[in-house]
Amino acid sequence: MNWREVNFDGIVGPTHNYAGLSYGNVASAKNEGLVANPREGVLQGLQKAQHLRSLGMTQGVLPPHDRPHLATLRSLGFTGSDSKMLTDAWTSSPALVRNISSSATMWTANAGTISPSPDTENGKTHFTPANLAAMFHRSIEHETTGRVLKVMFPEGEYFQHHAGLPGGTHMGDEGAANHNRFCRDYGEAGTALYVYGRSAFDVAKDLTFPGRQTLEASEAIARQHGLRGGKAVFVRQNPGAINAGAFHNDVVAVSNKNVFFYHEEAFEDPAGMQKQLRSAAPEIDFEFVEVPSAKVPLSDVVKSYMFNSQLLSPPDADKMQLILPIEVSETASTKAYIEELLASNGPIGAADFLDVRQSMRNGGGPACLRLRVALSDDQLSAMDANSVLDDALVEILQDWAGRHYRDRVSADDLGDPQLMEECFAALDELSQILKLGSVYDFQR
Ligand code: SUG
Numbered sequence: 327m328n329w330r331e332v333n334f335d336g337i338v339g340p341t342h343n344y345a346g347l348s349y350g351n352v353a354s355a356k357n358e359g360l361v362a363n364p365r366e367g368v369l370q371g372l373q374k375a376q377h378l379r380s381l382g383m384t385q386g387v388l389p390p391h392d393r394p395h396l397a398t399l400r401s402l403g404f405t406g407s408d409s410k411m412l413t414d415a416w417t418s419s420p421a422l423v424r425n426i427s428s429s430a431t432m433w434t435a436n437a438g439t440i441s442p443s444p445d446t447e448n449g450k451t452h453f454t455p456a457n458l459a460a461m462f463h464r465s466i467e468h469e470t471t472g473r474v475l476k477v478m479f480p481e482g483e484y485f486q487h488h489a490g491l492p493g494g495t496h497m498g499d500e501g502a503a504n505h506n507r508f509c510r511d512y513g514e515a516g517t518a519l520y521v522y523g524r525s526a527f528d529v530a531k532d533l534t535f536p537g538r539q540t541l542e543a544s545e546a547i548a549r550q551h552g553l554r555g556g557k558a559v560f561v562r563q564n565p566g567a568i569n570a571g572a573f574h575n576d577v578v579a580v581s582n583k584n585v586f587f588y589h590e591e592a593f594e595d596p597a598g599m600q601k602q603l604r605s606a607a608p609e610i611d612f613e614f615v616e617v618p619s620a621k622v623p624l625s626d627v628v629k630s631y632m633f634n635s636q637l638l639s640p641p642d643a644d645k646m647q648l649i650l651p652i653e654v655s656e657t658a659s660t661k662a663y664i665e666e667l668l669a670s671n672g673p674i675g676a677a678d679f680l681d682v683r684q685s686m687r688n689g690g691g692p693a694c695l696r697l698r699v700a701l702s703d704d705q706l707s708a709m710d711a712n713s714v715l716d717d718a719l720v721e722i723l724q725d726w727a728g729r730h731y732r733d734r735v736s737a738d739d740l741g742d743p744q745l746m747e748e749c750f751a752a753l754d755e756l757s758q759i760l761k762l763g764s765v766y767d768f769q770r
Contacts, residue, residue: 328703329513331582332384333636333696334713335375336437337723337756338367339390339429340730340749344687345737347428347463350535352571352628353689358737360687364429365731367684371432371695372720372727374649374680379715381640381647384706386714387723388434388478388697389760391470392753394746395426397767398466408768409743416741425463427740433690434697435503435576436464437471441551442700443484444515445507450486451705452551453479456501457490460538473765478711484704488550491543496526499543502697503574504563506581508603508610512700517557517607520544521575521593523568532565538573539563559602562594571628576693578627582637582646585673587615589633591624613673621666622659630657632664634691637674645675651691655679712761722759730755 346358375385396408402422404411416423431437438455446452455471458464468490479485491497509516522544523537524530530537541560548558563575567589572578579588586603593599600614617632627633636649654660664677685695701709712719730752732745739745754770757763 327513329511329700330384331512331639331698331700332386332706332714333378333698334386334388334434335371335696336388336432336434337390338364338371338432338684339393340364340732340752341393341427341735341740341745342367342429342432342684343427343735343737343740345424345428347425348461348573348689350568350571350573351689353687357687361734361736363684363733364735365727365733368727368731369724370682370684372723374682374692374695375715376720377678377680378636378638378649381638382642383638383640384714387760388437388713389474389756389762390429390753391431391467392766392768393427393429393749394423394740395466395767398426408746412741412743412746420741423740424737426466428463430464431467431471432685433694435694436501436574437697438475438501439499439505439547440502440697440699441518441553442507442512442516443705444509444513445518445553445557447552447554448486450484451479451699452486452488454488454499454547454550455490456499457497458500459495459498460500460536470765470767474762477762477765478709478713480708480710484708491546496540497543497546498538498540499547500538500574503576503694504539504544506579506586507700508581508586508607508612509583510610511583513702515554515557517559517603517610518548518553519581519599519603520548520558520560521563521579522560523563523565530565534569535571535573537565537568556606559606561599561602564591564594567591567624570624573689576634577631578633580633580635580637580693582639584610585613585615585637585646587633587637587674588617589622589624589627590616590618615667615672615674617663622663626657626659630654630660631686631691632660634693636692636696643675646673648674648677649692650677650679651686652679652681652683653686710761712759726752726755726759
C-alpha cells in the first residue's frame, strides 16, 4: 500500500486584510493598517501549491470561510437583513466587524489536529478542529472547519471526526501548529509530540504574550484520538520563545518523518524533549537538527520565519527538502545558516525560497498555510469533494480569484455591504467548484 503526506493549503480569503488582531503575533501587530492585496495573496498561495506539485507532492486545498461571519453577529443579538446587521455592527463596533471578517482560516496549520490511521487504536484517521479559543477572530472557525473536514474526509471506514474542545481558553487548542508526528515512514505507526505554552489551571507568570495551547487541551486530543499506548509526548514550549513572538511552536520548529529541525530556544527543556521522544519511539532513528542562537538569534527566527517552513520528502529525492519564506534569504543569519545546512551533508539536501508575503505580513509562513494529512491510496480514493489539485483545478481557481477578488482591502473597508456581497458570491461559486455542499452559514 502506497502512503504519502498530502498538504492541504488554505485558500486566502477575499477579505484578507491587516487588522492587527493577534496579540503576541509580532507581524500582525507591526503591519496593522497596511492595505492588503487579497488577489495577490490567493495567487501566491496557489503558486506555492503548484511548486510542491512540481516536486511530485500531492497537494490539496481547504476553502476560506464565509466572512463577514453573520452567524456570529446574529448570535450576538444583531437582527435583520445581512446588510443591516453588518451596518449596525460596524456602527456599534468596527473592531467586532474586523474580527468577524478576518481571513485567518487561510492558516490551515491551525485548522485542526490529525492523527493518521497507523497511529490510532481503531485504525482510523482522527480529526479534531482546533477551537482557537485564544483569539476571538479565530474562535469562530472550528464549526465550519469541522463541517468542511467531514465533507472532504467522510466519516466511516477510514475517517473519524471529533468536535472542537469545549472549555474556552482553559482548553485552548491551536491544532497542528503545536503538533508534530514522527515516523519512519508515513504508513508506519508514528509518535506524536504535543507542544503547549501553559497549563490550564495555573497562571503562567513567565508569559507576557498569550500561551495559546494548554497541556490539558493537548492531552484531551491525544485521548480522543485513541493514540496507541505511550505514543504521545507532551513538552512545554520555551516561554522566552512565546514572549519573543513564537505564538505557535511551528514558528520555532518543523518536523518530517525522523527529522526535527528546531531552534535551541524553542523548548523549555530540549534535552528532555529528545529523551522523551527516543524513549517513546525507540524504533525511530531520530535526527535532531538544533540551530544554535549563536548562529541564528531568536529575533531573526521570528523576523524571517526560518522554521515556519515545510520539510518535505519529495518522492524522487533521496534527501529532504525545505520550502522557506523568501524572507529567510533576505536575513543575513538565516541565509548563511541555510547555506551551511545544505553543505553539511545532513538529512536536508535542498531548499527553495517562496514569496508568500501577503500571508507573512500577518505572521503566516509556508508552514502556517498547510495542514498535513498522511493518507494511503485507499484513503485518498475515499475522500470526497474536489479538493486535490491538478493543473485544471489550479487554473479554475486562478480564474475564479481573478474574477472575484479585489486587489486592495483595508481594515476600514470591512463594514462595506458591497464587499460582503462580493465575498459571498465568490464563496458560493467556490463551494460548487470544490463540491463542498452547504458548509457555509450565509444564505443565497
Ligand atoms: O493566529 N494571524 C494568525 C497567524 C497564524 C499563523 N499560523 C501558524 N503559525 N501556524 C494568528 O495569529 C492575524 C490577523 C490580523 O491581524 O488581521 C492572524 O490572525
